[in-house]
Amino acid sequence: MARKTPHKPLVWLPACHRNLDLSDPGGYSVLGDRYAAAVTALGLQPVLFPMAEAEDVPCLLPLVDGVLLTGSPSNVEATHFGATALATDLLDPRRDKLTMRLVREALVGGVPLFGVCRGLQEMNVALGGSLYQVVHGEAGMLDHREPESEDLAVQFAEAHDVLLEAGSAFAQWAGGTRARVNSLHGQGIKRLGEGLIAEARAPDGLVEGVRVAGAQGFAYGVQWHPEWHHEQHPFYERTLQAFASACREARRVKDAEPEGRSAPG
Numbered sequence: 249m250a251r252k253t254p255h256k257p258l259v260w261l262p263a264c265h266r267n268l269d270l271s272d273p274g275g276y277s278v279l280g281d282r283y284a285a286a287v288t289a290l291g292l293q294p295v296l297f298p299m300a301e302a303e304d305v306p307c308l309l310p311l312v313d314g315v316l317l318t319g320s321p322s323n324v325e326a327t328h329f330g331a332t333a334l335a336t337d338l339l340d341p342r343r344d345k346l347t348m349r350l351v352r353e354a355l356v357g358g359v360p361l362f363g364v365c366r367g368l369q370e371m372n373v374a375l376g377g378s379l380y381q382v383v384h385g386e387a388g389m390l391d392h393r394e395p396e397s398e399d400l401a402v403q404f405a406e407a408h409d410v411l412l413e414a415g416s417a418f419a420q421w422a423g424g425t426r427a428r429v430n431s432l433h434g435q436g437i438k439r440l441g442e443g444l445i446a447e448a449r450a451p452d453g454l455v456e457g458v459r460v461a462g463a464q465g466f467a468y469g470v471q472w473h474p475e476w477h478h479e480q481h482p483f484y485e486r487t488l489q490a491f492a493s494a495c496r497e498a499r500r501v502k503d504a505e506p507e508g509r510s511a512p513g
């Protein structure tokens with residue numbers, strides 16, 4: 249019987265699907281290096297199942313120790329929350345179909361789950377919530393988009409405060425009930441999904457940080473990007489370290505299981 253070889257905790261980062269080169273209309277499955285680099289810096293191993301579909305989730309999920317739902321310029325298709333997609337929407341239906349299933353299965357299985365930007369929105373929609381399709385078009389709401397013409401350091405610079413629920417993990421990670429975060433999104437949470445607790449809000453009231461009530465393990469989502477220069481931003485770093493600790497614990501439990509427990513067939 250093959251002996252188990254302990255390895256770094258594996259973290260599933262779902263691919264984005266883009267047509268990057270019109271000379272190859274077949275398209276590409278891509279992952280932002282920023283997310284993979286942050287996962288690696290945490291001592292974890294990023295994994296990408298580029299062709300994974302919703303039906304593959306029950307078989308693939310037991311192979312990993314955490315799920316990080318990355319951001320993407322594409323929008324969650326509005327049909328997933330009972331609205332009509334905008335003609336201007338950049339869509340990624342393969343990503344949507346996968347993550348709608350992946351969120352629910354990760355929660356059922358107690359697999360550490362962390363949603364970032366689009367990933368937060370995917371968590372919300374997968375749990376029955378809805379999104380503002382154009383946050384800055386809503387009365388009283390800020391423009392949460394990044395200055396696209398600026399360089400990345402400006403795009404990912406701190407843009408607004410978030411007010412954190414006293415006693416929440418967010419407040420613990422921030423060392424208080426207020427923090428500065430970056431902001432690179434045009435959609436945002438409108439109606440909270442089932443079981444989601446709002447624990448961080450922008451000054452305009454937009455929900456920007458959630459916890460999944462009653463989750464077996466780590467289950468959080470944020471609208472901002474904690475992967476950006478996290479080593480220099482204590483709030484971002486502590487958030488990511490908490491996710492990493494949860495993934496390491498998941499790996500430890502699996503490594504402690506009696507040998508002979510086969511991987512899913």
Ligand SMILES: N[C@@H](CCC(=O)NCCCC(=O)O)C(=O)O
Pocket residue numbers: 280318319320321322323324364365366367432433434435436
């Ligand atoms: N398209 C959605 C989500 C925005 C988002 O995830 N931004 C990150 C972009 C940078 C990256 O690709 O990581 C919206 O506009 O709300």
